[in-house]
Amino acid sequence: MTDLVGFGEATLRLRAGRDRRLGDAEQFAAGVGGPERNAVVTASGLGADAVWLSRLPDSPLGRRVVADLRGHGVRTGVTWGDGDARLATRFVEAGPEPRGRTTVDDRSGAAFERVHAPNLPAGVVQEAARFHVAGPTVARSERAAATTESLFEVASEAGTTASFDLRYRDADWDEATARAACEALFPYVDVLFVSPEAAQAVFGEDGDPIEIAHALRTDNGFETVVLGHGDGDALAVHDDEVHEVDAVPGETVDEAGVHDAFVGAFHATRLAGSDSDGEGADGRPTDVGTALARGAAAAALARTLAGDAVDVSPEAIDRILD
């Protein structure tokens, strides 16, 4: 049985060196990223049997994405675009403060925009323990939104735990569109990841993080709400209990993928025990508190690595938590 399935877009990230800008970099470091790609890669590195579903251009760059996933032990269910389709690219300049981060998102016309549910292997979702999609995926196109809804429906019917990572950036969608998407998807969702900013923008929820999480959970009947707040701190409300974790202190080399590593490690921890009573196959606990802690450690490790490098090892996480 598959442990975790992610559905979403892959982006080729082209990163300028730290002391150069998009306008004068002579070299760009290349890597594959994407919220769900990152989450399943982290989960795979922690022992989960993971699958990633998407639509890609039939080009050396599209095939590079599949090789990237495969290289992290993740199986892929991909439909291929025709000759004209593109791979989304993002150019990244990540300078020290106060220069900070500048990105050029070059996604329009990407093969993923025309993803179509009937062409994807929905059976993989049916047989999985968990299924995960992040907000920006839904915002990519009408087809992307429809496919997400369709796969969430499959998950719901099959008893697959459905996870949704609600993020909100003006660049992705406006508040009304985000709200409508949430309304369509929330009935299927079991686990919600959300930030205070998204809760505020989409639902007008404001104030104490714990209360926000409680309110979202109660209002929507979620099994679990995980709310990242502050600078890496997180809390979860699950079974009416609140679990909290502080960010693991450390140095930031690259912020890319850090949140996704958190999500992936959270799921991998929860999964490890899905066939037992509170203890994972490897003897590690699988409760929500442990999942938060392992998520925070995974995020801290990913933060020390350049690009969307989120394939942290269980040994490295154990070392931090000891």
Place this chain on the structure above:
Amino acid sequence: MTDLVGFGEATLRLRAGRDRRLGDAEQFAAGVGGPERNAVVTASGLGADAVWLSRLPDSPLGRRVVADLRGHGVRTGVTWGDGDARLATRFVEAGPEPRGRTTVDDRSGAAFERVHAPNLPAGVVQEAARFHVAGPTVARSERAAATTESLFEVASEAGTTASFDLRYRDADWDEATARAACEALFPYVDVLFVSPEAAQAVFGEDGDPIEIAHALRTDNGFETVVLGHGDGDALAVHDDEVHEVDAVPGETVDEAGVHDAFVGAFHATRLAGSDSDGEGADGRPTDVGTALARGAAAAALARTLAGDAVDVSPEAIDRILD
């Protein structure tokens, strides 16, 4: 007075190292290219006062293109696309034989496709000695074709020498479209650059290179026809005389921009003498034979440089011709 104006698209070239592939390169070397950008850069390096006209996205990447031109002493007349417009990109793998060259052209949706003649400073073309466009530019979109025709018309009325570099690749356009474009533009053209392959594909001209060049010139009333053939050899028919030059032997580091360097140096040489009787301002001859020779030397130099590096120096050309 401006010497040479080019109109066309700029492309961000992202090049994998020689022993890596698009699928596994960790770094891509970045540079700006484009047939007319290359030609005016070469001409500028050889002393011509040059201008480049185009449409670009209003982004750090679009501004990088302007900085690149400016950095080679070329003034720019650019209209800016809105937020969604892209910059065309090309991913290049250039391996040794038998692996050879693989490119991914990612141009659809680029800002240039919506270039519009009325927004460009046509006065620059009126006041220039020479105006140059290459075939692929016309093939980019209907607007690009219409703008080219409009600017050729301006050149023609103003007495500006109009230069067209007819290339033919299946990937750019089909034969019928290319033929139609030529029919629309040829009445304005004074100098034609053409390859035997293009002559064959577009006009069915076949056989001896000299005869092809003569035929094209006679049929269309061109002032000059320059025909590159073999592997870097070239000939020109001008005033019913034939001039020939052999390729300058040397090593190939990167083929990109080599032909454009030839075109740029040809124009720069011809221009140097536009205000004198057969001798340029710098004492160098300006006849067609010399222009061919300097074109071939510029091409050989560009061939030793990575990417679209075509800014060869007059001293380096002199050294080869001595």
Place this chain on the structure above:
Amino acid sequence: MTDLVGFGEATLRLRAGRDRRLGDAEQFAAGVGGPERNAVVTASGLGADAVWLSRLPDSPLGRRVVADLRGHGVRTGVTWGDGDARLATRFVEAGPEPRGRTTVDDRSGAAFERVHAPNLPAGVVQEAARFHVAGPTVARSERAAATTESLFEVASEAGTTASFDLRYRDADWDEATARAACEALFPYVDVLFVSPEAAQAVFGEDGDPIEIAHALRTDNGFETVVLGHGDGDALAVHDDEVHEVDAVPGETVDEAGVHDAFVGAFHATRLAGSDSDGEGADGRPTDVGTALARGAAAAALARTLAGDAVDVSPEAIDRILD
């Protein structure tokens, strides 16, 4: 059903830049190599379902080897050494002539030396179409030789085609030891890869390549004998017929893994048609002549890539053969 299983050792290759030496290189490029690792990686890239069996140290370097194989789509059946075990390393200087190639092989004490057949998943060999081992593997230790013999026996009993790549270097073993190993293994072997040098050193076979291949085949009852000779040319004797192929001309970036790419592509081609009458699942022929041709193309491609990069694509091979 698994298509191809390889058994052997992995080596961490540390390569100095082309204009530096082992004594003054400031950086070493790192990669994983090994004759059977290379062969199964090539085969996997060409569509074969491949598995690699070995023994590795339980360290970040040992895990790197598994990640490398997995990253090329190859499943692994690995037993882990204890804390003290090492990963074999090879330091490589590959300078231009007359400086040439210098290597430091640092293999003694490697985990692989203590490989033990009962700990390996022999069932994988039973269920595979083909099983492959190269000569140097046998020469590594008594345990490695015994394990090879044991796995060949499993293959033989299960009807799995057994492939042996006999190489001979003084540094690996002496002639007597090599001869004894061959005597023990040949009864199980179906396909033999051999060089004229090895045939001479081990069997005293000398003279015309075709006659050598015939003699080896007749004497030992092999199904197929593939003899690489000259500088990349190869011939095969199969069903009493001789097939020949010339080396594909091209440039040499790195000789490492080139022969293994040949072997991997040969097997992948033969496999493609194992369930059909002379034509592979993808419509490509599967006869020995085609396997030789695709092997030679794969070798030529691998030769243009640094290190043990042997994961050539079927499209690239098709392009060469067209």
Place this chain on the structure above:
Amino acid sequence: MTDLVGFGEATLRLRAGRDRRLGDAEQFAAGVGGPERNAVVTASGLGADAVWLSRLPDSPLGRRVVADLRGHGVRTGVTWGDGDARLATRFVEAGPEPRGRTTVDDRSGAAFERVHAPNLPAGVVQEAARFHVAGPTVARSERAAATTESLFEVASEAGTTASFDLRYRDADWDEATARAACEALFPYVDVLFVSPEAAQAVFGEDGDPIEIAHALRTDNGFETVVLGHGDGDALAVHDDEVHEVDAVPGETVDEAGVHDAFVGAFHATRLAGSDSDGEGADGRPTDVGTALARGAAAAALARTLAGDAVDVSPEAIDRILD
């Protein structure tokens, strides 16, 4: 009309990597620097029409300097030295503390030392809004000092605002020489940039920064005195008013050119409004307070870039000030 003219020397900076020393660096990163070159480059990037005057050797390195300026949109008025003249070079080691910064200044015999006012296009200064020279330029040779005085005289007569950046390092000149130079130049100066250290060394001014600035302004009849103090904080006395700005916090990648970026941005801001009543052509205010603030932001940005990279964008400055 030209906005800003700078006169001074260019230096080829050769910088060792951060974890290497001058004695063991295998590579040096190369770039062009110089106080006035830096100031006009920053000003040009912020929209000023800028010119740089100097004397250079007629060599590929001298021509590299012109290309550098041109590449940043700055026109050059350069006289060329003969064959023997050198380009000043500076070798830089910039290690973390406590290793810190070590430089080898290799300037003696440089072409600039023999700069001669009559050979420079003084008309450019006459037609400019502002003219700027930094102290070390004057200290380079008697000819450099005489040329500076001559150009200041031209500026004064033409009503061009004359700016002088008084710095003091023992390595450049002794206190008496500096004082004499100031006495000669101050009658022409309108805007003085000065540090507390220089004020102390050259004029014996000590104590409260505001009082120092007031005293210098009153004593010499300057229009504006800008005094950088503390670690990036600055104040200006202008029209008897005091304006102050705090350093923009951030990370230091390289200190080179940071002060010059401040000067360049100060001038560019003041210039933007030179043809209007208190508001620049781009709608930004042009008062001294705004000039200080934009100077501090430009300095903070330059600090995040390696070498003399001071070509910060107006957008980046706006982002900091928002």
Place this chain on the structure above:
Amino acid sequence: MTDLVGFGEATLRLRAGRDRRLGDAEQFAAGVGGPERNAVVTASGLGADAVWLSRLPDSPLGRRVVADLRGHGVRTGVTWGDGDARLATRFVEAGPEPRGRTTVDDRSGAAFERVHAPNLPAGVVQEAARFHVAGPTVARSERAAATTESLFEVASEAGTTASFDLRYRDADWDEATARAACEALFPYVDVLFVSPEAAQAVFGEDGDPIEIAHALRTDNGFETVVLGHGDGDALAVHDDEVHEVDAVPGETVDEAGVHDAFVGAFHATRLAGSDSDGEGADGRPTDVGTALARGAAAAALARTLAGDAVDVSPEAIDRILD
């Protein structure tokens, strides 16, 4: 007369870039390290006439070690292993926190393990002012321990000051073995370097650093005990007087070799005055307090350099101490 002789092993360090891991680094930076190699290199850079004794494999890597030492002005007395002997290697990943440092020590079977006292030039120790060995050297093999004891005996008889740097890591030896080694060697030792952790692990000494140092000195009759404690602070007890020094603040690029640089600078300072009454040949004091201070400065400098770069200059140390 030789100033300082070190005896010990050399290791080839292969270091991944800061944002990569042992499992995915494409390049490893190579360098030679080893506690005594480092100490004599630092001492040599500070003017000491130094020699290093060891056993190495007769390979390009072994010869690289000799070239490294020679390149730092250190003479070598080396016996060569036969063909099979290895050079110890250490793979290093040094990531930011919380990822931190991971090493793979690959030392077993190294040529040094079979070092044999009679083959080393003991006369060099007899004629030296000081002789130094570090704890891990003794822990490498029985032969290494026996050779150390033998050379300490030579030193003792010749009146050469014998220095021992007692370190303790579980990975090197267990407490009992370390204690036995100390018991064997301490009778010969004049100067002991020790950490509170080692004092605790080996002798059960706990508590106040000064008391620990006093106790060790009194119990064993050492001339000097130097105890590094805290994070770079150190104290020495010598002639019943206590000398203390604080760590020099600064940035850490690489921790490797930092302690050895301290030891080397301590000895070099003490040595400088060995032929005078309290003042070195270069006019610098040679007392224990100065040796501590120069040791701390050398350590702080080494900390800013990548790898085992410990060849700090006397000028750099003077600059810190001023």
Place this chain on the structure above:
Amino acid sequence: MTDLVGFGEATLRLRAGRDRRLGDAEQFAAGVGGPERNAVVTASGLGADAVWLSRLPDSPLGRRVVADLRGHGVRTGVTWGDGDARLATRFVEAGPEPRGRTTVDDRSGAAFERVHAPNLPAGVVQEAARFHVAGPTVARSERAAATTESLFEVASEAGTTASFDLRYRDADWDEATARAACEALFPYVDVLFVSPEAAQAVFGEDGDPIEIAHALRTDNGFETVVLGHGDGDALAVHDDEVHEVDAVPGETVDEAGVHDAFVGAFHATRLAGSDSDGEGADGRPTDVGTALARGAAAAALARTLAGDAVDVSPEAIDRILD
């Protein structure tokens, strides 16, 4: 006793990458070169006890030169210039043909120009077996010429074999000056290295290489004349016998230092047998023919290495000659 002493200048070579130019290289590879430095480095690597005499600036760059020599096992006798003195630098662009090689020599004002014989340790020359100077050294300044003459005189009186490498480039000196220098030095010279071009320019010797060598030897009473001709071929006339060697074929990475490696290996071979009758201490012959052959092999090896890397190993030479 010292085997070989060289006297001459050291230059810091700053080399652009192969596909970049002096005008656009972002990085320069740094290294130390110089004809005599190169010759003694090669000789030292082949076992000679070598010393290098020179004058250097007292700066991190000057000290880098000493470290470079020391790092190749060569002792140095250096006098130090004062603060203002420079180190000669050479900027090198070495592109493929037809771009070819461009250098900027920046030597004027270098510390070496003021070298003064009385400050150098002439005793080293007295006690040496061989003493070597190259032509460009003499051309550097009057002091350099006078010092050379003085040291040759010392060598002559002490019976030290004096070697002179006469090269001729217009850039170094004119023919009359070169001829005068030769007239002054030749009475002391025992071994002359010369090219046909130099023989022609300085002595008007033309025609057959063997005859040129004979004539020079007879006219000047040299012990040996070594004449490099063609493209790496060489001949020597010694004891009225002619010895010849062909260039060793191979690839050229960098031409720098290749001839010096020939000279160094020639001397090292001749030296090896200086205390025996025709056979060197290591059993290798020491005759002129062998010296030529080993010189040619050393040159071929140096040709495969970037920069002035001339420290070839005896093993590598043996491998070529076998």
